[in-house]
Structures are given as C-alpha cells and as structure tokens.
Amino acid sequence: MRTLSSPHARRLSGLAAPLAALALLAAPAPAAAQAVGLVCTTGAAGAPTFNLTARPGYITLPDANTMFMWGYAAGDGPFQHPGPVLCVTQGDTVTVVLKNLLPEPVSIMFPGQEGVTANGSPAQPQWSGATLTSLTDTAPPGGSVTYSFVAGRPGTFVYESGTAPHKQVRLGLFGALVVRPADPARMNARADSTFTPGEEFMVLLSEIDPYLHQAVEAGRTFNMNNYHPRYWMLNGRGFPDTVADNFVDWLPSQPYGALARIHPFDPTGHPWPGSIRYLNVGSESFPFHPHGNNGLVIGRDGRALESATGQDLSFEKFAVNVGPGQTWDVLFRWYDAEAYSEANPVPVTVPDPANLQFGPWYSGSPYLGVLGPLLPNANTLNQCGEYYVISHNHALFQITAWGMTMAGPITYVRVDPPLPNACP
Numbered sequence: 001m002r003t004l005s006s007p008h009a010r011r012l013s014g015l016a017a018p019l020a021a022l023a024l025l026a027a028p029a030p031a032a033a034q035a036v037g038l039v040c041t042t043g044a045a046g047a048p049t050f051n052l053t054a055r056p057g058y059i060t061l062p063d064a065n066t067m068f069m070w071g072y073a074a075g076d077g078p079f080q081h082p083g084p085v086l087c088v089t090q091g092d093t094v095t096v097v098l099k100n101l102l103p104e105p106v107s108i109m110f111p112g113q114e115g116v117t118a119n120g121s122p123a124q125p126q127w128s129g130a131t132l133t134s135l136t137d138t139a140p141p142g143g144s145v146t147y148s149f150v151a152g153r154p155g156t157f158v159y160e161s162g163t164a165p166h167k168q169v170r171l172g173l174f175g176a177l178v179v180r181p182a183d184p185a186r187m188n189a190r191a192d193s194t195f196t197p198g199e200e201f202m203v204l205l206s207e208i209d210p211y212l213h214q215a216v217e218a219g220r221t222f223n224m225n226n227y228h229p230r231y232w233m234l235n236g237r238g239f240p241d242t243v244a245d246n247f248v249d250w251l252p253s254q255p256y257g258a259l260a261r262i263h264p265f266d267p268t269g270h271p272w273p274g275s276i277r278y279l280n281v282g283s284e285s286f287p288f289h290p291h292g293n294n295g296l297v298i299g300r301d302g303r304a305l306e307s308a309t310g311q312d313l314s315f316e317k318f319a320v321n322v323g324p325g326q327t328w329d330v331l332f333r334w335y336d337a338e339a340y341s342e343a344n345p346v347p348v349t350v351p352d353p354a355n356l357q358f359g360p361w362y363s364g365s366p367y368l369g370v371l372g373p374l375l376p377n378a379n380t381l382n383q384c385g386e387y388y389v390i391s392h393n394h395a396l397f398q399i400t401a402w403g404m405t406m407a408g409p410i411t412y413v414r415v416d417p418p419l420p421n422a423c424p
Helices: 007-013 014-022 167-173 209-215
Strands: 048-062 065-073 086-089 094-100 127-128 131-134 143-148 157-159 174-178 200-208 231-234 260-262 272-280 286-292 297-299 315-317 320-322 328-333 387-393 410-415
Touching: 065 167, 065 209, 086 094, 157 272, 157 328, 167 209, 174 200, 174 272, 200 209, 200 286, 260 272, 272 320, 320 328
Parallel strands: 048 094, 086 174, 200 272, 260 410
Antiparallel strands: 048 065, 094 143, 127 131, 157 174, 200 231, 272 328, 286 320, 286 387, 297 315, 297 328, 387 410
16 A cells, blocks of 8 residues: 655655656657647547456656556556547447456446447446446456447547446546547537647546545545545646656656647648647536637537537637536637747847746747757757747646645647747
8 A cells, every 4th residue: 555645745755756757858758659649549440449448556646646546448558547548430330348457346438429338238327226336337346348339429528437436437437538520630520620630639637535545545445525636637647747748658657748739820831720628527627727828619518519500609718617527629729929039029128048037948039939048057948949838727726736836737838930840
C-alpha cells in the first residue's frame, strides 16, 4: 500500500517533479508517437473491434505522490489512465470486448449510443433481488463481456463503467469515444464544423479523492458520503505534465498530453480553425477558460447545435462550463490582430532584458517568430519564437494538487509562426 504524505512534507518533496517535467519538456516522444494533439485508437473500417482490459495501476501526481488507480488498458497492454480514445466513423458497427482483471465486477456504458448489446443480447441493468447492482451487463473477476452498437450521430462521447459508477468511474474506469462523420475533417455532419485535422485536441477533466483510492488499494470499504476531491486532472495528468508531449517516458501510464499547438488563422494559407473536445467525468462542473480566445461551441453531448430545420445555433463562449457527464465540441482560431513585428513594432518601449521578469517559454522578443536576446546564462524552452497562452480551469480551487497551487487542469495553447516555418 502506498501511504499518503502530509501536505507540508508533500509540498516540499513535490517541487522536484514539476521542475523535472519543465526541464524535460522538449524531450522527444517515441519515434512512432504523435507528439501533440488527440491520439486515436482505431479499428477496421466499418466494423472496428476494441479489446480493453480493466486492470489496476499507478499514476504520478504533480506533488510527487503516486496514486493507485483502476483503468481500461488497450488489449493486454499495461495499465493506462485514462482509457484509450476510441475513434470510429458514423455508421460503424463497433465491438468492444472487456476483460476484467479487477477483484469485482466491472462494465462499460456508452452514453449517447443506442441499441447497445452485451454478449449478443440487449444490454440491461443488473439486479440482485430488489437491489440495482449495475446499470449494464458486467464482466465478473477473471471474465469478459462483449458489447456492440452501431455508432450513431457524430460527436464526442464518454465511455465509463456502469457498475458502482460513483466508485469505479472515480477510480479511473473511463475514456473518450469520438464518432466522426463521413468527412473526418468535420466535427459533425455540418459543413461549418470543418477543422484543421492536425489541430484537434482533447480536454478530459476528472478528479481524485486520494482516501477513496487508498481504501480500495488496501481492500477496505469507503464511505462515499465522505468523498471529497483533492486533485483535479486534465487528460489524466496535472500541470506541468499536461504540457509535455504524448507518450513521454517519465509518465509511462499517463500517455496523453494537453498542449494545443496551432498556427495563426490565415484566410488563404490556414483557413480552418482548430478543434477541442471537452469531456467531464467528475462530480463537479469545470469552467475551463482559454485565455484571450473565444471558442465557437458547435456541439453538446454529441449533438450538433442546430434547430430541427437545420438553423445554426452555435454560439461563442469565453469560458466553457462543462458539467458532470457533459461533452462540448468547440472550434477556435488565433488571430494576429495587430500584426506586430519588428517592421511594425508595438507602440511602447520594450524594456531591456535586465528589467524583465520572464517565464520559461519567453523567446526574448514580443514578436511572433523572433528569438530575441536573453540575459547571460538564461534558459528558455522556446524553440522558434512561438507564443504560449495559458488555458486552465477557472474554478481556482481546482487548479491545485492537495493544496499545492498551480497544478491540476492547466495547459497552454502554443501558437507557432505562420507556415512554412522552421519550428521543430
């Protein structure tokens, strides 16, 4: 059993992990990995099959604690958190085979999908006498269950355990399901949902009460009336690990980063927006707040925002308040509104570097695409004069790791210079 250190000791020992993550931020991902953006797990066209294994494992938290978790692993692969992002196409016949290596029955529900079957029969709630034991068919310990459904409308969906979800979902039995329309460059069937395929991102929000996890690891019961989250997570990580690449080697069980890397909008060279798929599997609302950038909300809970007659009902939002169990589909663009450059300088005197307090991503210049002078021996993670704009959960008590501030669901939007550029 992993013991939980005191908050004061943890704050001191926890400094090492964020600093190490910042130092390793530019470390390369595995050769075959997609470094930034949504990572899809796919199957055969038309009839994809996904094998998932419910198993225990551990994750690393920003304050250097290690947390016991349950999760859906890909096939017979190692534990991962969250589960694989399952990407299918509208109309696909989807099969999900769940194998259970946990000590109690588990299951998977697919909210928003109709006609789900389990082992060939309609999926049904499970009862023990008059007691509801599961919202759907389960796999017993050491057993398996096969679910199948035809992917309905395109959009973003959660998949999660339907067995004691108040406990099992909190322990980590969840993931994202993306149903694409026939045109994979759209978020839904509407032509105005087109996005830049290389600029597709996921914001999967969750929470952890360490005392629940410690009790389950030790085989003890836990009174859910005492449930109280103390960590809040983004794609299964907390800041600063959120801005590290997908599949970094120091987070072997937490594969998904959350850095959004985009290019400026250009009506001729870069005309399509980026896309963000927001999901909330926690028990609280998460008001997520990308600084300096409105988003166009085009879908909610897997439904395009349009009237029965096809009228566009999308709307702009500065902060996206994602409620428990909800998903939001959002398009966004970054405009270089003033087009400031060395040839068109900002209308103020830029201070000398000695009079500046700059962060680890400052390029030395206020201009996009320019690497300017820094103080001697100063280091930067900036690679080609790109901009970094913070994006975080705006319920500020939730951007902590058991009291350690500036942790949890925080990430950045990285704006690279216009294409073509020499950015790595």
